[in-house]
Amino acid sequence: MRTEYRFQEIEKQWQAFWEENKTFKSSINPNKPKYYVLDMFPYPSGAGLHVGHPLGYIASDIMSRYKRLKGYEVLHPMGFDSFGLPAEQYAIQTGQHPAITTEQNITRYIEQLKNIGFSFDWSREVRTSDPSYYKWTQWIFMQLFNSWYNQDSDKAESIDTLIAIFNEKGSVGVKVVCDDETIRISAEEWKSLSEDEKYEYLLNFRLAFLDDSVVNWCPALGTVLANDEVKDGVSERGGYPVEQKKMRQWSMRITAYADRLLRGLEEVDWVDSLKEQQRNWIGKSVGAEVDFDIFEPVANLQDKKIKVFTTRVDTIYGVSFMVLAPEHEWAMDLTTAAQKNAVEEYINWAKSRSELDRMSEVKQVSGVFTGSFVINPFNGEKVPIYLADYVLAGYGTGAVMGVPSGDQRDWNFATHFNLPIIPILDVQKDIEKQADNTKEGKYINSGMIDGLSYKEATQKLITWLEEKGIGNGKVQYRMRNAVFSRQRYWGEPVPVYFKPSASGKLLPYLIQESELPLELPKIDKYLPTETGEPPLGRAADAWKYQGQYDYEWSTMPGWAGSSWYWYRYMDAQNKDAFASKESIEYWQAVDLYIGGSEHATGHLLYSRFWNKFLKDLGYVKEEEFAKKLINQGMIQGRSNFVYRVKDSEKVTFVSHGLKDQYDVAALHVDVNIVDNDVLDVETFKSSRNDVPADAEFILEDGKYVCGWEVEKMSKSKFNVVNPDDLIAKYGADTLRVYEMFLGPLEQFKPWNTNSISGSHNFLKKVWRLFFDEVSQKCKVSDEAATPEELKVLHTAIRKVQDDLDRFSFNTVVSTLMICVNDLSSLKCSKKAVLKDLVLLLSPYAPHISEELWTVLGEQEGSLSYATFPEFNASYLVEDSFNYPISFNGKVKLTLSFPTDATPQAIEEAVLANEQVQKYLAGATPKKVIVVPKRIVNVVV
RNA sequence: GCCUGGGUGGUGGAACUGGUAGACACGCAGGACUUAAAAUCCUGUGAGCCGAAACGCUCGUGCGGGUUCGAUUCCCGCCCCAGGUACCA
Structure with missing residues (x-):
């Protein structure tokens, strides 16, 4: 027997005992109630586990062990979300295959996790980058590709049922979720299409589909960058310019589920703030769409109308301008010769700005007049068309109507460009100083709705629009479809190949289920091809479907593998299904999920989406995958920064105290090579590929001093504590x-x-x-x-x-x-x-x-x-309670009374007390409040 | 900017439904044990004031207001910090 607390021996011994005896192996046990505790899926970074990771895992382990003591069969698994950017970045730097570094990192993680004594059932471990796992991620993608969303049944269905509908009545009036621009056709038109044309037409309706999306394109690196990799408008790697570019990408039609994602929040026991974030992200808004005719038809745009969505159609008589996103497809067509130079310049400038910049810079008004006008359908007035980058192309229709009296951003814009600010409600105040977005009062200057109230006006306008066929009431969601392509190597290959149609157009086809998993091919280096194609393009000569068709070269995003992993844990080794029916039946949903709020609008929405989809197809039982979710607050790190001088010939870094004298970009530096905010310059140079040996360092007092900030502890911020x-x-x-x-x-x-x-x-x-x-x-x-x-x-x-x-x-x-x-x-x-x-x-x-x-x-x-x-x-039974006696809420003394004393008895005894009398000093109390077993308050 | 959190002693935090603000720890100060150190134990510790003493007084939960017998807790306005903002995971 050990008589001293020798924790190292003790911990090693018991960890070995648990492992040998498989103490925490869980199984389907009909004799016990089950309890499923799920942890956030870790990405195995090269930095190893940091002190922030185990925080949630410790809490979940405590719950798991507690529930075992309470008699539950507990499922408490762990695995790895092992595809991702950092491993690929490392591969680019070192030429080492990401699978190798990932394997090493996972080994290290497991070692570290075992060190902490978690009661995980390690027999259920999964890795998203393992072909036996991503086989099923690809399989789910295939199901999504083969499905459409039926708004009548309010669920996803096999594409075959849609084909049957098209055969019967065409696509006109079919309640299917698709892009607004999708052309509807009759059954006859459908039937007259060739097989290829039918196939191409159907692509519009699949839940996994190809779509144009805006990306951060870095021409110098020949690749698309994550927002995370872009700092101050230039690439973090190398500092090259980045521009916004449209690219053909796989997308997931998560918007089809917008309303169910919203409604589902009511049935889960999740933290309110997180639910609120999801609600706001989904952003349901009820409003109207209005078509504006273009004044004096413009070449290329005959009979075209500019469509806007507004939640305040009632303000339409206050419209004094129209704003399109700079990347709006008609931007140049609408531009008159006189405005051409100004518009081109503006569009080019806007390309360099990220969406985040565009949304946050609200004080600085920018925009340009196109020279064209639209007609307000309600009063026939000419309204000038501007381009401005506060309108985002991917949002709604990419066009908004400007109502300066009711919207502050519009007000700023109108003031800047000297456009009229028309009052529309009799109660609007101070609109020469700022916008007033009130819905109160009666309309003025507003034609058919003069004198009406908000509700009446809105109803009347929408009815009128619908009668005239120039608009309609509409529910719109802020949430956009999810871009599903990454121009990367280290992700799941998309199980798709491209075959030319009769007309020579390349159409995407799924490979056979029996051909899964489609494994990642080997490539010579992990960079884009010379022509700017994704890295998988490097394998193209040898890597072809049936030896002749190119596969999809982009890979799946990080969230693909993590959007269904809790099911794989139920039956991690299954070769015939992602999980057996029995296991899904027994373990049902997650009873407790502990995860960070930083996943609120990413992972946790995508996961709910895939779960609902799998349920629609009958593969799983639960509408929501996690009944209870609690947030793990992040353990924050203290990051250090170095400052790179922009546009200098030689790579130059300037010390924190002198940085204001230069134009600099702040870069994270590993806290482990910083001591007391002083950088170890030599180690810094040798540890980073983007810092050449001859890089210059401008020091202060002979030292390179780093800046610091408290932010999240993460591999990308180099502030990890082990x-x-x-x-x-x-x-x-x-x-x-x-x-x-x-x-x-x-x-x-x-x-x-x-x-x-x-x-x-x-x-x-x-x-x-x-x-x-x-x-x-x-x-x-x-x-x-x-x-x-x-x-x-x-x-x-x-x-x-x-x-x-x-x-x-x-x-x-x-x-x-x-x-x-x-x-x-x-x-x-x-x-x-x-x-x-x-x-x-x-x-x-x-x-x-x-x-x-x-x-x-x-x-x-x-x-x-x-x-x-x-x-x-x-x-624990007490027979007396020590009452704090307060005067006007300030406690002065305590007195003990029996716990069963009545308030009246207490009041009398308190007032009779000598000390109380002393505090009262002869005054009569106005009131005495006695709260049993809490407090007595004497009001004087 | 927008959405979501947070702000309490020197530090981490407690106070669960509006009822004794500062539990429990860290740190610090003093003491015991010891040749000494470590370990352990004991005492004190929000700020200020009066005092020989305290069971004495005042202030105090980011800032400014409000509701209430009573506010860290509820309401209104502001400041600061953090997370998310659609390709980090």
Whole structure:
């Protein structure tokens, strides 16, 4: 028996025990209720696990261990989202295949995770980059390609049912989700199409389809960049210019699910703020579409109308200009000869600006007049057409009507270009100073709606538009379809090849299901081809479908593999399906998902989308994949920065204190080569490919000082702190306790190692309840516990259980500390008490608990499936309560009264009290408020 | 900019439904044990004021208002920080 707390030995021993005995292997067990605890899917970065990752995993592990003690069959798996940009970036730098580095990184992650003592069922581990996994990601893509969204049944259906409808009545009036521009045809027209033409037409309706999307194109690198890779308008790698470019890309029609994604939020128990973020992201708005005729027909645009969507059609008489996105397809056609130069210049400038820049810069008005006009259909007035980059092409119709009196951005625009600001409601105030977006009052200057109220006016206008056929009421969503192509190597290949139609047009076809997985081909280097095609284009000579057709060269995005992984965990080895029917039946939905709020509008929406889709096709049962979701606040890092001088001939970096004298771009630098904000210049040079050996460093006081900021801890920000060092020094149990003790799980907090010793001391103190420190003798006795000891214990049992049930992980630690402090003061080493204490502690500090469990004489390893202590309220009964007595809300003294004393009796006793009399100093209280077992307030 | 959070001692945080603000830790100061150190234990620790003493007084939860017998908690306005903003995952 170990009599000293040698945590390193203890932890190694129990980790080995759990592994050998497969302690945490879960299986379909009809005799127990199931509980599925899902963690955020980690990306195995080269930096290894950082202290932020385990935060959520520790919490989920605590819940898993707690639920096992509560009698549940717990599914608690772990795996890796192992496709991604960083591995590819590393491959570009080193020429090493990303699969190799990914494998190494995963090995390291697993080692690190095992070090922390998680109760994962490792037999279910999955990796998205493994062909046996991405086979099913590709399979789901095929299902999406083969499906359309039927708005009548409100679900996805096989494309075959759509073909049947087309044969019967064509596409006119069919309630199918597709782009607005899609031309509708009759059954006759449909039938008259050739097979190829039919196939091409159907592409418009599939849930996976090809579409033009705007991307960050970097001509110098010959590739598309992630927003993350673009800093200040230039590429982070190399500092080359980036422009916005339209490209043909695979897209997912997530918009078909917009309303269900919205409605589904009502049935899940997720954090409200996260649901709110999703609601806002989906952005349902009810409004109207209005067609504006172009004044004096413009060449190329005969009979064309400019369509706008507005949520305030009632303001239409206040329209004094029209704004199109600079990339609007008619922008040049609408431009008159006189305006040509100005417009071209503006369009070129706008190309260099990211969407984020365009949305955030609200104070700086920019735009250009095209020289053309539209006609307001309601009053026949000529309205000038401008281009301005605050209108985004991918949003709605890419055109908005400007109503300066009611919209601040329009007001700014009108003021800048000297356009009229027309009041439209009699209650609008100060519109010469700012816009007033009120819906109150009666309309003025507004033709047919003069004198009406908001509701009446809106209704009347929409009716009129629909009668005239120049508009209609419409529900629009802010959410856009999801771009699904990446011009990258390290992702799932899209199981599609291109075959020319009779007319020579390349059409996409799926490969056969039996040909899955379509594996990534080997390529010579991980860069785009010389002609700017994605890296897979390098394999093209040898990599062809049936030896003749080119495959799709783009790969799937990072979110593909993570949009369904919780199902694979249910049955990770299955070769015939992504998961068996029985496993899906038993495990159903995730009971607890712990993940970061940074996934609110990305991963968590895509996952819900794919889940709904799989349900529509009957493969899964649940409309929502996670019943309960709690956020893990990020542990933030403290990042360091270096400052690269822009446009200098030689690569030059300037120290933080001098950076204001130059035009610089801030770049993250690894915190591990920065000491006290001073950069290790030599290591910096040798560790980065984009920093040549002759790079210049402008120093201050002989040092290169870095800037710093608190932001998220992430591989891309080079600010990672590693848990291994902490475990070596204090042990995994201490790390687990400390991470929980840091604060509420969901709160954001910068990492700070300083007070970890407190958690370590706590565990040592637990140990000392069992062993005498000096004599090293075991102190555990079989004596019966005293009422006082039982009160201490049961106070803790109640609070630990309550707090765990509401996921308040940090307060559990305090509770255990108080309990241990009290038991230490009482010199209690009684087995009857310590046994329950060990059970309470075990979810947090499982290694020391297993060890002490055996010290108590229990069977080795039986702790994980023991029974959580039962709370007994009778030990806590109090017969009196100490009432704080306050005067006007300020507490002055406390008085003790029996718990069953009536408020009247308390009031009398309080007023009769000598000290109270002293505070009253002869005054008569106006009122006395007695809140039983809380407080007494005397109002004077 | 927009959406979503957050702001409490020197530090991390507690106060669960509007009821004793600062639990529990860290740090710091003093003390015990020790030849010494480590470890451990004990005491004190929001700020200011009065005082020999305190069971004494005032202020105090980002800032400014409000509601209430009573506000860290609810409402209004502002400031600062963080996450997301559609190709980081």
